Amino acid sequence: MNARSKPDAKAQMPAGKALSAVAAAKSTTGDSTQTIVAAITGAIIEHRLAPGAKLTEQKIAAIYGVSRTIVRQALFQLARDHLVTLEPARGAFVAQPSVEEAQQVFAVRRMLEQHLIEAFCDKATASDFRAMRAHLKQEQAVVGRVDVTGRTRLLGDFHVLMAERIGNHVLAQILSELISRCALITLMYQSSRAAQHSSDEHVDILKALEARDAPKAKALMEAHLLATESSLLYHPRTSSADLAQALGSYAA
Structure with missing residues (x-):
C-alpha cells in the first residue's frame, strides 16, 4: 500500500x-x-x-x-x-450603564416583579415558603457580618429564587440578567450607606405573601425597588x- x-x-x-x-x-x-x-x-x-x-x-x-x-x-x-x-x-x-439605561432597567424590573408577586402568591406551597425563609435567614446573617460580597449576591438571589420556586424558569433567567445589570448600576451610582434595609424589606414582602395578601406584597415590592433606585446618586463612580x-x- x-x-x-x-x-x-x-x-x-x-x-x-x-x-x-x-x-x-x-x-x-x-x-x-x-x-x-x-x-x-x-x-x-x-x-x-x-x-x-x-x-x-x-x-x-x-x-x-x-x-x-x-x-x-x-x-x-x-x-x-x-x-x-x-x-x-x-x-x-x-x-458602564448610563443614567437612562439604569432608569429603564429598574422600570422593567418593577413591571416584571409585579407579575412575579401575583404568581408567587397564587402558586407558592408551604415548601416554597420554607425555602424563602431559609434564604432570608442567610441574607440577614450576611448583612449582620457586613459581608458586602455575600450580601450583594443574596439580596439579588431573593428575587430570582421566587421565580424558580414557582417553576417560571424563563422569568428567573430574565430577572437574573437584570439583577446582574443592577449590580453594575448600584456600583456606579449607589452611595456607600444605601441598601442597608433591603433584607428587612424582603422579610416584610415574604410576610405579606405568606398571608396571601397580593396587593400588600405588590405595594411592598414596588416600594422596595423604588427605594433602591432612589438611593442612586446618578454620579458615576x-x-x-x-x-x-x-x-x-x-x-x-
Whole structure:
C-alpha cells in the first residue's frame, strides 16, 4: 500500500466514536466558556470588578489556562447580556450603564416583579415558603457580618429564587440578567450607606405573601425597588481592579 492509499487513523475511527470525540471537544470548550462567563458575572455582581474595568483577553486566558478564542467567546456572550462592552481596537471592558439605561432597567424590573408577586402568591406551597425563609435567614446573617460580597449576591438571589420556586424558569433567567445589570448600576451610582434595609424589606414582602395578601406584597415590592433606585446618586463612580485578584477565587 503506497503512502497515498494509506488509510488515515481518523478515517478508521468508527462513526460513533468520531462523533463522541467531536461532542466531547465541543463540551469542553463550552464548559470553559461558561466558567469564564460565570466568573466575570459573579465578580461584577459581588463588586469585585468595577464598571469600566479592562478585561484583557491574554490575562484571562492565562488565569484559566485556555485559549484566547475561548475567552473571546465568553466576552461576546457577556456583551450580548450587556455586562461587557466591546470596543474596536481597544478591547473589552465591564459595561458602564448610563443614567437612562439604569432608569429603564429598574422600570422593567418593577413591571416584571409585579407579575412575579401575583404568581408567587397564587402558586407558592408551604415548601416554597420554607425555602424563602431559609434564604432570608442567610441574607440577614450576611448583612449582620457586613459581608458586602455575600450580601450583594443574596439580596439579588431573593428575587430570582421566587421565580424558580414557582417553576417560571424563563422569568428567573430574565430577572437574573437584570439583577446582574443592577449590580453594575448600584456600583456606579449607589452611595456607600444605601441598601442597608433591603433584607428587612424582603422579610416584610415574604410576610405579606405568606398571608396571601397580593396587593400588600405588590405595594411592598414596588416600594422596595423604588427605594433602591432612589438611593442612586446618578454620579458615576468607577475604580480599577486587578483581573487576577478579581477572578482568583473563581479560577481556583
